[in-house]
Amino acid sequence: MIKHYCNISQILSLKKAHEKDGRNLLPEDLSIIENASLVFNDDEILWTGRTADLPAEYLKEERVDLTGHCLTPEIVDSHTHLIFGGDRALEYSMRLNGADYEEIAKAGGGILNSMTGTNSMEKHELLSIGRERIERLASYGVGTIEIKSGYGLNFDKEYEVTQIINELKAEFKGRVQILNTYMAAHAIPKSFESSDQYLSEVVIPLLEKLATENIVDAVDIFHEEGYFNTEDVKKLFSKCKQLQIPFKSHADEFNDNKGAKLAANEGALSTDHLLQTTSDGISALASSDTVATLLPGTGYFLGKPQANARNFLDAGVKVSIASDYNPGSCHWDNVLQIAAITAPNLKFNQTEIWSAITLNAAHALGLKSQGAIIPGLAPRFSVFKVPTVHHITYHWGRNFFISI
């Protein structure tokens, strides 16, 4: 069925940003259309432009009057860990009060806390928690959500969590688009002697099983000292290529392990965090299709320095921002709010910040058919009750999204 949204105050179309493949974006690449209309069917956008210029053939279609509203490409959160049991509120307070890593671990904190919390929950409980969290993100205007496994950390629970994400994906189909990322390689459980042992005995065998079920959209790995090393990452990426499953990495968060460079050279969808990435990594990203996903919410939540976003933006890298929503290092689930506070502080212009949570975030998930409001792309957009698109990121802490 063809639908027609008319009298939209402004459409933030990102037409030029899309033409520039999300790189080297200027303020005018927002490509705002005033007093606009949008015509679309279930599969694609058919027409957009000023309502006054609407082709006569669409005048007969069902119309929804969106006077006083603005429309943007759909908000995408391309990096979340939202399936976890328990919480880490006390650990957070302890850290504010000066506790170090060891004291927190002694008090039962850290990722092992979330592993225990997740493993102690039954499937129906984790499904219910996941459902509630997806609903909450959707209420902010997030229409596409990537969800990683990674708090099971054993064969059976990682399998179960991946199934849970798959079930949620089916349940939300048509309303929220869910991407299922397998990340058993999130940390190394204490019962394993080495990262390689865990990779060989759990991560890869389970991936092979999941590949036969065809429910994994991408594979992720924590490439960092004390977690998985460069050899591990290469081994996993190689397996992904063999299985024809896209892959990505958490890289260069604590140290410059050349993780971003490796990801770009290997053809990863995205590489994420990138606080320590140096110029060779940035160059490799700029000449690749790999998206650099920054997670500034994590920097704020931990009170730590941020990635130098301008170095990536100025080099022509495709930059995305995601929430990293998780119980330990970023218990903040609203990527639009994170982007709003990031813009003036990490020096994004308006086109860069909007692309980071729409167009480039979609590309970070391999979704090339969305991210701009232009004919031929998928009809994926978010609608806000504001007079201009500038108002969306101007009033911090408020939510103007409306579900139509």
Next chain:
Amino acid sequence: MIKHYCNISQILSLKKAHEKDGRNLLPEDLSIIENASLVFNDDEILWTGRTADLPAEYLKEERVDLTGHCLTPEIVDSHTHLIFGGDRALEYSMRLNGADYEEIAKAGGGILNSMTGTNSMEKHELLSIGRERIERLASYGVGTIEIKSGYGLNFDKEYEVTQIINELKAEFKGRVQILNTYMAAHAIPKSFESSDQYLSEVVIPLLEKLATENIVDAVDIFHEEGYFNTEDVKKLFSKCKQLQIPFKSHADEFNDNKGAKLAANEGALSTDHLLQTTSDGISALASSDTVATLLPGTGYFLGKPQANARNFLDAGVKVSIASDYNPGSCHWDNVLQIAAITAPNLKFNQTEIWSAITLNAAHALGLKSQGAIIPGLAPRFSVFKVPTVHHITYHWGRNFFISI
């Protein structure tokens, strides 16, 4: 009538913080009471402690079961400019896109925009806007709100705005406590040749008139190069002392004008912003009762450096945090959310951050009978639907406040 709230999961009482007058606060000065009860009447808190220890005399009182909730001293926003007409969303976008002060002024931006926007609104419109904004702050759990005039910038409109705040104060009485701060000395309108001329012809004559009506709770002035100089500030403070009206200042935001030092030495209630304040100002504050009010929302909103909070905290200064909610430099109205993000980034411990938006914020308004949950103080508190007080600042971007 006596009321009894029972089975409160945790009360964050700030008992020890109150005993220490809000200075040199340690994590344990939060003074959490588990499985608590609170007994109070309209005027004061009568008893608080563990429900198991409740004196028999209170068992007969009307009880409200608050299982699964926590209670804190009332959230106070001690610095807002929430009566303004128009907005500055486009200016905000222009700044993100690299426009400088001059370009923004040329496009009609800056404080003059808000002056025009405010003057073009009739009294009933400004009342309606103010009402809506107060309701929104109240929905976050803010129970006491300071509101400044300062966008009228002429005798008649400043008079009207002060009356508006007074009417809102009466309207919200019993639910939200409003403090009326007269700040005609917010900027110097272009029609005046000097700050002294504006001060002598508008600010002080109107203050004298308002003093006879007894509707002003405090007087504020923008002590900064290009605005009001040290002589102006001394002159206004002196007039306030003569009229027995408390006073405060915006100081040391752009330059170290020794504004904090002056405010402390003159006995101001608070002095606010303080990005450039040096050790002499901090020493003066530490040995005074003047509260140092930091406005980190403004730093984030403008993408600028923040005040060095630890210098103030470590010197034993009473530190408060407020929103600075205004259309230009901080369009962010949720002081609890601002405090949550400030804690790890400006290195506040939990007691310091909670005191900053309760006890010390109340003191910044001269309200010495609230800010902690102890017998004898006013029954002013906020209730949140969370299992522990740690959860309130742990989940960023969410609102757990409930109105009982």
